[in-house]
Structure formats: structure tokens, C-alpha cells
Amino acid sequence: MTAAAEPTRLAPLLAVLGSIALGAWGQVLLKQGVTRVGPLLLGARGVGRLVAAATRGGRLLAGLALYGVSAVLWLFGLSRVDLSYAYPLLALNMVLVTLGARFVLGERVSRLRWAGVALIAAGIALVAAS
Amino acid sequence: MSARRALPRRLAPVGLDRPAVAYLILSMVLGVGGQVLLKLAAADLRAVEGGLASPLRLVGTIVTSPGLMGGLALYASGTFFWLLALSRVDLGLLYPYTALNFVLVLAPAALVLRERIGPARLAGVLLIALGVGLHALSARRGAAPERPGGRVESGRAA
Numbered sequence: 001m002t003a004a005a006e007p008t009r010l011a012p013l014l015a016v017l018g019s020i021a022l023g024a025w026g027q028v029l030l031k032q033g034v035t036r037v038g039p040l041l042l043g044a045r046g047v048g049r050l051v052a053a054a055t056r057g058g059r060l061l062a063g064l065a066l067y068g069v070s071a072v073l074w075l076f077g078l079s080r081v082d083l084s085y086a087y088p089l090l091a092l093n094m095v096l097v098t099l100g101a102r103f104v105l106g107e108r109v110s111r112l113r114w115a116g117v118a119l120i121a122a123g124i125a126l127v128a129a130s
Numbered sequence: 131m132s133a134r135r136a137l138p139r140r141l142a143p144v145g146l147d148r149p150a151v152a153y154l155i156l157s158m159v160l161g162v163g164g165q166v167l168l169k170l171a172a173a174d175l176r177a178v179e180g181g182l183a184s185p186l187r188l189v190g191t192i193v194t195s196p197g198l199m200g201g202l203a204l205y206a207s208g209t210f211f212w213l214l215a216l217s218r219v220d221l222g223l224l225y226p227y228t229a230l231n232f233v234l235v236l237a238p239a240a241l242v243l244r245e246r247i248g249p250a251r252l253a254g255v256l257l258i259a260l261g262v263g264l265h266a267l268s269a270r271r272g273a274a275p276e277r278p279g280g281r282v283e284s285g286r287a288a
Contacts, residue, residue, distance in 0.1 A: 079172035084239035084247050088232055091258045094265055112268035119261030126254030
């Protein structure tokens with residue numbers, strides 16, 4: 001354990017960032033998956049339709065799988081860095097989703113929202129370097 | 131606007147009714163509490179040989195660790211209360227409050243986990259909270275009311 005601090009911090013940082021990116025991707029797949037299933041109500045029938053759709057595979061299953069991988073990566077990262085270091089990085093999700101909304105889905109993004117994204121990115125850089 | 135009826139005067143500017151406020155606070159406390167428990171229990175994963183190179187061993191350790199499963203359950207229940215709050219008020223109204231989580235988590239991190247939070251990390255967290263707040267407010271301003279026919283029915287009675 002005499003290795004320098006840098007390499008030992010890099011793997012957990014990558015795990016945390018990977019967890020967040022996969023989580024965002026999983027969320028997109030889940031949204032596409034449930035959209036295909038149609039509106040659901042919480043209850044036995046809704047859960048049944050959801051489980052049936054998930055077992056058929058496709059985006060719903062892929063989204064759930066990404067969520068699982070994301071959770072494992074998060075816990076691995078958390079075992080090696082502070083919570084006050086990992087938790088703020090979750091805001092990266094909003095940056096990724098905004099970029100995805102603008103450049104993948106072609107949605108309009110207001111100046112106020114870009115300002116928010118810029119502040120979040122600056123804050124993440126500060127925390128990541130801390 | 132139906133969520134605004136019968137509000138106590140003090141809460142009216144916030145735009146949430148009382149159950150929504152209670153659900154929101156519960157979701158924040160459970161979500162942050164879940165992460166604290168996960169952090170405490172994640173120490174179990176340090177001993178896993180191979181780390182990320184042996185994912186099955188990692189998963190096995192996770193599902194057999196009471197602390198990690200408990201933390202995940204707490205976190206999930208936080209999400210449940212978030213959904214209950216969402217069923218009562220528009221997302222645009224609720225979303226800005228998620229900025230508070232980033233500040234809130236610092237308290238248990240410092241007091242329970244004994245983490246050292248330096249000026250750079252503190253400044254970063256404040257910038258993030260501000261950015262998340264702005265981002266969320268832009269959603270509130272831009273979004274048209276999304277619920278034409280009252281609130282979405284969810285099995286809240288369960």
C-alpha cells in the first residue's frame with residue numbers, strides 16, 4: 001500500500017463517474033421501455049404488466065441491468081472514497097441529461113438552464129480535485 | 131393549482147401542501163440516511179479480492195451484507211416517498227428542493243462519518259447546489275402545467 005495517492009484515487013473516481021453515467025443511460029432505457037408498455041397504475045395488474053414486459057427483454061431489461069451495474073460501481077467507489085466526495089458528483093447526472101436532451105433529443109435548453117449546468121460543472125471540478 | 135387549496139399560510143409560498151412537504155422531507159432524510167448507511171457498510175467491499183475485476187464476488191458480498199442491503203432499502207424507501215410527493219405536486223415545483231440534498235449530506239458526512247471537508251469541497255458543493263437550483267428553476271419557469279386532469283392516481287392506500 002505504498003502506491004502514490006493518485007492511482008489509488010483514480011479507480012474509485014472512475015467507478016463513481018461510470019456509475020453515474022450508466023445510471024443516466026439506464027434511466028433513458030427505462031423511460032423508453034415503460035413508454036412502450038403504456039401508462040401503468042401501482043397495483044397487482046400494473047406490476048404484472050411491468051414484470052411481463054421486463055421478462056420479454058428489450059430496453060426495460062437492459063435499463064434494469066444498467067441500474068444494477070451502476071449500483072455495484074457506486075458501492076465499490078463508496079468503499080474507497082468519502083461520501084462527501086462521491087455524493088456531490090451525482091449532480092453530473094443533470095449535466096449529462098441536459099446535454100442528451102439538447103444534442104440527442106434536440107430539445108431547446110434555456111440560458112438559465114445552461115447557467116445551472118455551468119455552475120454544476122464548475123462545482124464538480126472543484127469537488128473532484130478536492 | 132389544486133395543490134394550493136387549504137394551505138397553511140406559512141407554507142403557501144412554497145407551493146406544496148402539507149402531505150407533500152412531509153413526503154419530501156421523509157424522502158430527503160431516508161435518501162441521505164441510506165447513503166450514510168451504505169458508506170458505513172461499504173467498508174465490507176474493501177476486503178473483496180480483485181475488486182472490480184471480480185464482479186460476481188462483489189455482488190455476492192453486497193447481497194449478503196445486512197448493512198448494504200439495509201442502506202439500499204432505506205434509499206429505495208426514500209425514492210418511494212419522493213414518488214408520493216410527486217403524485218401531489220408538479221415536478222417543476224418539487225425539483226428545486228433536490229438541491230438541498232447536496233448540502234444536507236455534508237452534516238452526517240462530517241458528524242457521523244468524520245470526513246474532513248476542506249474549503250474546495252465545500253465551495254464545490256455550494257456551487258453544485260446553486261447550479262441544481264438554477265437548473266430546476268428553469269424547468270419550473272419553462273414547463274406548462276402538466277396535469278390537466280388533477281393528480282395521477284397512485285396506490286397510495288397500500
